[in-house]
Amino acid sequence: MRGQCRRKRRKAEDALLRLGRYEKRIKHSGVFLFSLLSAPFIICFWVISQCFRGVLKILYYKPYGINPKNKARLEFEVARNSKKMGEEKIKEVRSTVVEQYSISIERAIYDPCKRDFVEGSFPRMKEWLKRYDTDAYWLVISLQNDMDTTIEEWDIDLEFSSALKIKEVKIEGIEREIPCEMHLKSFKIAVPKEYGIVIPKGGAQQVYFKLRAEKPKTQYKIRGVFKSEITGDVPIRPKEFMYLCDADVSPVAVKAELKKTFSEKEAARLALSFKTVQELDRMSNHDAKTEEYSDKILTLKNYTEGFSEKFTTQVNDFSRFMEQEQMRYLDDEYKRKVRRFCTNLVDVWISEFLKG
Structure with a gap:
C-alpha cells in the first residue's frame, strides 16, 4: 500500500511540475506575442520623436547658429547668445539716446585771398571776421544745439597736419581767453562750466580758429571731435582746403x-x-x-x-x-x-x- 501511495504522489508531483512548465511557456509566448504586436507602434513612436527633434532644431536652434551635441553645450550656447542679444540691446538703446541728444556741427574755412569763405555763405561770421582780422585763414565751427537741454561744459579736439598751426581761438561774443592745449598735430579747447559759455537749448555758438602755415600753396585737412557729458563724442567731419598764402607767410x-x-x-x-x-x-x-x-x-x-x-x-x-x-x-x-x-x-x- 505504501508503495502505491508513493507512486501516486510522485505522479502528482510530476503532473504539477509539467503544469508549471506549461504555464511558463504560455507566459513567455504571451510576452513574445505582445512584443511582436507592439514593435511597429514602438518604431513609429521613435520615428515621430526623431522628426519632432529635427523640427525643433530647425525652428529653435538654427536662428542662433547652435548645433548642440549635449546638454552642457546647449546651455553654454544659449547663455552666450543671450549675452550677445543683451549687448545688441544696449547698443540699440545707446543709439536712441544719441539721436535724442544731438548737436549739429557746421565747419567753414575763410580764405583771405578770396575775402570770403571757401564754400557756403555765412554773412554773420563774415561780419565778425571783418571786425577782427580778414587777413588770415580761419576755421569756423558752428555748434547748433538741437536739444531741449543746455550744454554747460564742452570741449573741441582738432587734428591736422604738423605743418599747420592754430595761433589763437575766439568764441563769438566772448572776450575772455579760452583754455587750450597745443600739441604737434592737435589742438584742444576746454570750456568749463564756471565760465558760463553755454550752448543754449535751441541755440548756437560759433568758434573761430586762426590758422597759420609756413608752407604756402599747400593742401591741408582738419578733423576733430566735439565732447560734452550730454552728447558724448560727436565727430567733426574732415575739412580740406588750399592754404595759398597770407600776409604773415615767410x-x-x-x-x-x-x-x-x-x-x-x-x-x-x-x-x-x-x-x-x-x-x-x-x-x-x-x-x-x-x-x-x-x-x-x-x-x-x-x-x-x-x-x-x-x-x-x-x-x-x-x-x-x-x-x-x-x-x-x-x-x-x-x-x-x-x-x-x-x-x-x-x-x-x-x-x-x-x-x-
Missing part, C-alpha cells in the same frame, strides 16, 4: 614756391617784393608817415616792374593816392583808405604770382 617759404615757376633771380626779386608788401600791410596798422609809404611804394615798383601789368596798375594807383596826400601823418579817413590799398596789394600779389 618770404623764404614764398621764394621756395616761386622758384617752381620763375628763375632763381626772378624768384628772389619777387620774394623781396612780397616782403615789401608785408611791411606796407603792417604800416597800415600803425601811425606811419606819408613819406614812409612813398619810399616803400617806390621800392615795390622796382622789384615788380615787368612782371604783372595788373599788379603794376595797383601799385601806381596807390602811389598817386599817396602823392595827393600832403599831410605829414594820415588822418582816420585816409588811414582806412590806405588800409584798403595795402589789403588789395596783398591780394593782387598772391593772385598774380602764386596762383599760376
Whole structure:
C-alpha cells in the first residue's frame, strides 16, 4: 500500500511540475506575442520623436547658429547668445539716446585771398571776421544745439597736419581767453562750466580758429571731435582746403614756391617784393608817415616792374593816392583808405604770382 501511495504522489508531483512548465511557456509566448504586436507602434513612436527633434532644431536652434551635441553645450550656447542679444540691446538703446541728444556741427574755412569763405555763405561770421582780422585763414565751427537741454561744459579736439598751426581761438561774443592745449598735430579747447559759455537749448555758438602755415600753396585737412557729458563724442567731419598764402607767410617759404615757376633771380626779386608788401600791410596798422609809404611804394615798383601789368596798375594807383596826400601823418579817413590799398596789394600779389 505504501508503495502505491508513493507512486501516486510522485505522479502528482510530476503532473504539477509539467503544469508549471506549461504555464511558463504560455507566459513567455504571451510576452513574445505582445512584443511582436507592439514593435511597429514602438518604431513609429521613435520615428515621430526623431522628426519632432529635427523640427525643433530647425525652428529653435538654427536662428542662433547652435548645433548642440549635449546638454552642457546647449546651455553654454544659449547663455552666450543671450549675452550677445543683451549687448545688441544696449547698443540699440545707446543709439536712441544719441539721436535724442544731438548737436549739429557746421565747419567753414575763410580764405583771405578770396575775402570770403571757401564754400557756403555765412554773412554773420563774415561780419565778425571783418571786425577782427580778414587777413588770415580761419576755421569756423558752428555748434547748433538741437536739444531741449543746455550744454554747460564742452570741449573741441582738432587734428591736422604738423605743418599747420592754430595761433589763437575766439568764441563769438566772448572776450575772455579760452583754455587750450597745443600739441604737434592737435589742438584742444576746454570750456568749463564756471565760465558760463553755454550752448543754449535751441541755440548756437560759433568758434573761430586762426590758422597759420609756413608752407604756402599747400593742401591741408582738419578733423576733430566735439565732447560734452550730454552728447558724448560727436565727430567733426574732415575739412580740406588750399592754404595759398597770407600776409604773415615767410618770404623764404614764398621764394621756395616761386622758384617752381620763375628763375632763381626772378624768384628772389619777387620774394623781396612780397616782403615789401608785408611791411606796407603792417604800416597800415600803425601811425606811419606819408613819406614812409612813398619810399616803400617806390621800392615795390622796382622789384615788380615787368612782371604783372595788373599788379603794376595797383601799385601806381596807390602811389598817386599817396602823392595827393600832403599831410605829414594820415588822418582816420585816409588811414582806412590806405588800409584798403595795402589789403588789395596783398591780394593782387598772391593772385598774380602764386596762383599760376
